[in-house]
Amino acid sequence: MKNEMLQRTKQFAIDCWHFCSKVPKSREFNAYVNQLLKCSSSVGANYRSSQRAKSTADFINKLKIVEEEADESMYWLEIFEQILPEYADEIKGLIKEANEILAITVVSINTIRKNQNK
Template sequence: MQDLKSRTKRFAIDCWKFCKNIPKSREYDAWARQLIRCSSSVGASYRASQRAKSTADFINKLKIVEEEADESIYWLELFQEVPDTGRKEIKNLKHEAN
């Protein structure tokens, strides 16, 4: 199994690449920005969890990772509902977020 630090970083990069290929419009832009933010936060929060000051702090930081991954799934689901988006790519990203 690939190290979670690497996987969460790869997830953020893959979401960024997905958003890069989304049609340029005001409507898509808001969703793409949100997806980039939360998918990047998955990795950043996971990294922060590795420097937790206590077990409780570690658990709290991992809960943030879980919340950000779930938010990423939400934005991917929205993209899945509209035409002109990469459905296979969305499925793979959702799988990784889960």
């Protein structure tokens, strides 16, 4: 599962980058593109960082960042879905992947916390 998540989170960043490369260039679009690029790449970077956590608390903290960044990615993708309907299918796929990464991360956090309390 660990290696799969490392690959999925990296691929999510790459897929968002490919989408962003298609977005028209303007001051307005560029602001949103920059936001999506930052948070989508942060998902993978922080998941990778979590694998080198120094403690359980550090691991949970890094996964919480993954959770926040995946959710933020979904927000920007939802904005793009409304302003660029011609890319709706591609965006829906990205939202689905972000949502799956988010769900896996939340389950992981909850499992770790539950195991800590035993």
